[in-house]
Amino acid sequence: MRSTVEDEEPQERGLAAVRSLSAVLGEISGISDCRGPLRRMYCDLARRVKLLSPLSDELKDSACEELIGEKEVGALSKLLDVLVSTKEFLRSVNDGSKLYQALQWERYTKKFQDVTDQIEKALSALSYNKFDIPEEVLEQIELVHAQFQRAKERMELPDSQLLTDLSLVRNGNFDHTVLKRLSEKLHLRTINDLKRESIALHEMVISTGGDPEDCMEEMSTLLKKLKDCVIGENPVLESLDNQTCLMKHRSPVIPDEFRCPMSLELMKDPVIVSTGQTYERSCIQKWLDAGHKTCPKTQQNLSHTALTPNFVLKSLIAQWCEANGIEPPRRHGNCRDKKSAGHSDCDGAGINALLEKLRSRNQEVQRAAAGELRLLAKRNADNRVCIAEAGAIPLLVELLSSPDPRTQEHAVTALLNLSINESNKSSIVSAQAIPKIVEVLKNGSMEARENAAATLFSLSVIDANKITIGTAGAIPALIDLLCQGSPRGKKDAATAIFNLCIYQGNKVRAVKAGIVVHLMRLLNDPSGGMVDEALAVMAILASHHEGRMAIAEASPIRILVEVMRTGSPRNRENAVAVLYSLCTGDLQQVTVAREAGAEEALKELTETGTDRAKRKAGSLLEVFRRALDS
Incomplete structure (x- = not known):
């Protein structure tokens, strides 16, 4: 038998590929319609790609099961690479010069055919039987696949009138x-x-x-x-x-x-x-x-x-x-100082002076300088770049260990504001900030703890940081904040936990830290305003077997069915996703769900829910039917 680490490695990579796949399809769906000489080819390709969205939704769940192997991971990664290239190509066509596209018609037609061929080959490499995909979704994907197969053999004919007119103007006929x-x-x-x-x-x-x-x-x-x-x-x-x-x-x-x-x-x-x-x-x-x-x-x-x-x-x-x-x-204007042309209040000399104050042994001087940098970093993007380039990040990280609570608050909030800039994220992590931010999260003032949670969320956008933050002990401290924080602090904690739990290993950490009990308490108290966040976290935990076991032990089915009846569209979707995970392969949970009136709620959801909620509800009703037949 292979070790647990070996079992989870392809699963982790498969999940990462599926998440990225879903994100790319979402980005493609968000690209506006194209106008110009390539409109028909563009719209046909974009429409077929968008029809793959239900596949990525279902793969999110089936990839979480322990069925995925190296071959499946390779096929998913190949499809992801092809769709990323497709997205960039579609965007370049949409944003590109219409004149150039018309002049280079044959080149673009060939490129559309090449992209179509690559997608078709990537779809052919997927073994759909390795995933638990509902029949209606599988049928749709097979139809889309067939469309790609036909399209790669078909050559789009040029607009003869357009080519004639271009030839006329190129010869001087205006x-x-x-x-x-x-x-x-x-x-x-x-x-x-x-x-x-x-x-x-x-x-x-x-x-x-x-x-x-x-x-x-x-x-x-x-x-x-x-x-x-x-x-x-x-x-x-x-x-x-x-x-x-x-x-x-x-x-x-x-x-x-x-x-x-x-x-x-x-x-x-x-x-x-x-x-x-x-x-x-x-x-x-x-x-x-x-x-x-x-x-x-x-x-x-x-x-x-x-x-x-x-x-x-x-x-x-x-x-x-x-x-x-x-x-x-006829004459060039005099070059003014670049600062007069900009809108930044970024002053290099002033920032350097503040950094000198951060190095001071005087606690009040340090506190005032950290507070001023906090405000400057909040104000605009230019300031965030200037402050980081001046070398402020290591000094602010050092101040996270300050015995003065207010200085600590200023330092962690300044780092939060600086982390809005993508380049600064890696600089903050390189300065060994994560363990110190976690320490603030555990022992700082409430304001410092809440801003530490927000900083960890910001840093966890980078996947590699999810592992570092989890191993640094952040999750138990975030769960404490989820219970004790202000409304804003609780939401920051829940958001950070959700983002960290995209990584499978952090799901286990959250479950072992007892998060499910607290999520159930938040679900049962709508007046607390945390139902949305609690359901989102529970849905992501339910994709892991330890998470499912812990959720099942908390007896959540009654409240899940109630949310499916009366909740917001997003909450109904998350509730049915959790219930689907609990009931798949567990007859006892199916029985409890049916007794709680889940079938009626699911039937209504197939009519009124979001697209994903409809699919989940239909799949769960099928689970119920199979359970009755067995």
Whole structure:
């Protein structure tokens, strides 16, 4: 017999893959509909992928059973990789240049076929019989699989009129009728559409490091012709254009995107740096010549110092100048200090002074400095970057052990605010903060404990940290806060526990720490406002056999059935998920559930519940029927 660790290893990886699979499908479902020449292929692919969502929902539960092996994990991981690539491809099409897509029709058609083929192969590698998937879901997935099989053999035919019109304009025929048809076909019908197209072309220049396919000039010219066509079709815009002479006597407002972020002046020679930001060439060159290696606007490190001309933006600025009756700028504006262009109150010298105060031996000085950093880190994203880069994190971690309760509160809350920045999360963990945060969670003031719980939740977003936080002893302390904290503290504790228990090993820790008894108490006290959180945690614990055993011993079926009848849609979904886990393979629990009136509640749920609740309710009714037949 293999060890428990060996048994759980593929299961852990399978669960991680299924969770990621569900998240990716959710992201794909959230991508908006595409317009433009690739709309049909885009919509067909997105629709088929979205139909895989019920599969991921069911895999969440069946993957929790001890049936999953290395082969299944490999197949799930392959499907995940393919869907991640699909998501990025769909997003690139949705956000991309419609002009470029039309010009590169054959390339995109081939890419759609390749993506379809990869998904079909990944689905073929899944052994559905290894998972406990309801028949109706299995039938849907088989139908979707068949659609992918047919689609990979089918070549989408191009729009012949579109290709003809593109050929005409590429040969210099800018007939108004042709341009109007192109405007309709490419969904570039309004000024806003054309602005989005110009941004897409701009992004393409950045990603390719220059002129993609040597057709940027051609696309810029066509974009200008389409803009003239759109203005000609819109009398309001045309009348504005005809009022140029009036505008000469006024100072037009320069659009923000036409101003250099450093000088705040209209750009004459816009260039792109490696972070994707655009600056006036002379200003950014002076910045680089001064020895700076970061992007002035984002503070990100520059991967290289090459400057790429932003042809599209330069063309748009010229058009704007012409439309407003002003001469393009002939001189570069003076570069102002970058701080004058930003909205951050981040002051490097001031932060360094606060860090010196953190090192002070005077407790009051330390407390005041930690409090000020706490407020600065809360205020905005720029401050969080500046404070971390100045080296504050190790000093704040050290103050977590301060004998002064208020200093400790300030330090843990400052770390909470800093952890909002993704990069800072790893810096906080690298500074060995987790054991000290857990110590604050155990022994600090109530405010410090609650903010420590929120900090642990923030850090646990990174999967590797879930294990570190669990082994540091956080879960029993979080359960104590769940019982003793303020309403806000209880919710922070429950959220942290839920997130930590995504990792199987932490489920065991929570069960052994006696969490189920406390969850039952919260479920039986709706006035406490913790029913939602208690059910969510119970649902995730029920996916582990030790969790199921502990929940069954607490006799929760009566309250679960009541929630299924009267709870919120989300709570009804979680209640039926817990009941499904309890009753599957346990005739005694089935009997108790039927006696508690679960069948009537389940039938109602199949009609009025969320999609997942309907599926769970239907599957549980099938469990009841099989139990009666046996």
